[in-house]
Amino acid sequence: MKEFFEASTALNNKHVTEWKKNGKKVVGYTCSYVPDEIFHAAGILPFRIRGFGATDTTIGDTYFGPFICSLPKCMLQLAGEGKFNFLDGAIITPGCDSMRRLDECWRKAGSDVEGVIPPFFFHFGVPHKYSDYTIKWFTEETRRLIAAVEEHFKVKITGADLKKAIKLYNYSRKLLDRFEELRTLDAPPFSGEEALAVILAGTTMPREEYNALLEQFIAKAEKSPGIKNRVRLMLVGSANDDVGLVRVMEGEKAIVVADNLCFGSRFYSDRVEEEGDPVFELSRRYLGHNDCPRMYGDYRRRLSILEKKVEKSKIDGVILQNIRFCDLHGSENGLFERDLEAKGIPCMRLEREYGPLVETGRMKMRVDAFIERIQQRRAIA
């Protein structure tokens, strides 16, 4: 577990340091729509860019306007402070307007201060819906990304390499499915905080090492007596890569046994087809699998996913959180609250800032009150 925590709570962790020592490249990306397999096939370490560890947003605020989500601001802050200097490249996706604008803000910061921007910088377009022509466009975009990586890093990404990477990542997803099954047991063998650390570590370390650690973790977890008698929560909404936030929510009374976060279970759900054109199959999975509200008009499907998770994981309550100015998750949380509460599933909406846990007291108080509400309900039942 220590390895996972270290990898998930330090940006330039020992795996990255080791990787770089061997003269290999690291490319960061901001959103779970970017296929890791491409970089693995190129011998490059894919690294999910985060804003974790930023202690203020002075640099972020220099470029972004005031009404912007604090996640991209924190990312830019860290970039401006040189914390991402280990990156050889960065890929920005239009996950949302704020994240999309990280592209320009980071480039502008790069033109102001030397070394802030990685040598390879790529805007990766992602359609907002799933259909035959959007997959076609996204497949072409993925090919454009591959060509750019090949040209910049002087590598060749072959179909065979991609298929190998797909197999490896699919194996990882298979392990994470097992991990998820354990997480939903009546007595889960690990806490939500630990679960998030395990998932996050996968975004920051070489996949082979990650799979090996994951195998060990699962083997050990399968023998654990598990954590009992806790209120079972599901965490939903905006990006959260802070294990500390989950720790605050869980406290001594609760356990987060499910989520639908892009840094959580959305990251590993579904497989990539191993037969056929690997670029097309990667595009199909990455565009199709992701249950983010940026895919407009698909609310009912996302609600259905949550309902299934609630049932499967025997959820007592759902925490619907969003970062301030994250209108996509914030609004969808409003719909989730209406529809889940109507089915008797207790929900709590929580708006927060990304970054240092400056609001610990407020959040703890609200979550504790929510847990009390659930416990009282149980008592009455």
Add this chain to the structure above:
Amino acid sequence: MRNETREYKFDWMLWNTFAAAARLKSGTENEYRAMLKYIPYFNRVVDTLLGTGEPGQKFIEICSKYMENLTFAKEKGKKTAITTFCFSPAIFYAMDIVPICLEVLSVMMTFVYKRGTAEFLDYCNEVGFTETSCSSQRGTVGAYLAGIGTDVDMFVTDTPGVCDTNANAFAFASAYLDKPFFQLDMPPDLTGSRSNEYHREDFKALIRFLEAQTGKKLDPERLKENLRELARQDEIIAELEDLARLVPNPLPVSYNLMVYASRFLFAGMPECTGVLESMLKIARENAAKKISGLSGGVEKLRAFFCYIDHYAQNMQLWQMLDGNGICYQGNILSHFWSHNAPHVSEYHKEEAAYKIDTTNIDSLIDSVGMINSRMPMIKSIRGPYDAPNMWLEDTLGLAKLYGADLIVYNGTPGCRNTWGMVKLLARDTEKAGYPTYIMYADAFDARVQSWEATEERFMEFLKVRRLV
């Protein structure tokens, strides 16, 4: 929301307001002046618009007609579609669907009601929609969420990839009301074969969606007729824009608003053409006499707004500009990207513009798809702000062509898209020699910053930068 607000359908109320305004000048001047006293919160809008003569009269009439159309759509057996300002309604008219443009209705309410759209803005939050979302959609969508508007059949937007908060308002409302939803998606690039093909396929999917909702096939002849009318409107707008380059500018300050609002309401319909023709007539007369369109007759400054206007009650922005001799050289909404627009031929690549081709059904669909992908905001504020054909290039090009002395940004705090990069834009426009002012007001919600404070800060900027 107050109980009395729920008493009447809001759109019916708005129709009545504009219908009454359209009749105000039918009596004598004395009767008109006497009537103004009885509409204390609306009289300055009426007076400002009707003060422009025939164009203002016609403009109020088409606002009334638009509201009448949507108010009685169901009685006439027509389908209604909630849509957005940057979606050309031409396709709806061609398919006999009544469009309901959220932002235009928000502007109407903000102009004429003392409380603006405040109750509807707040109602959205009550039912779960975020308070940080854009007030332009929230102001009207709240009324529909509350069930005090006409029956809605579908939601159609074209802002994914351009403006999340806009697209999200449509997605939220369609899910909340359980109504069909369609999005035209916008890739980051405006031009190139990939984007063109994507726009085409997406628009074909939209037509299939509209056909499914209405149970009617698209009538190519009707679309052709509509696009021909649109081409005529483009010609008039191009001439108006050309006239705006003259010194002094012969266009009154409110013409910009009337140009874009007419297009948002009735693109490809004779109602819009009528307003534009009457504006052109007066603009030509002013130009021939070499007189300014400003009421004071003396042009002191020329301002270009790089985003939207401030829709404070009673059109106070326009009155402020006019009263201070500031000629309004347009904003991002009032400049369309037809191939014959002066700004296209003078500084832009033709590929970034649209051309209407009515040869056959494919060229019709391509044309209407291109028009949509080049609507205000959709064209300029989709990809990176500094990419070719995008915000920076468009802003500098328009400011130069129309001889602006300063550039002004105004939006809403909900505009994640522009607030994400407006500081960068302002840095670049300042470097290019244009004093650039970022307004921190909300174009649709005076509770964020009162108009008085907004005006004072604007005037302070002009003084500090020694523009006045």
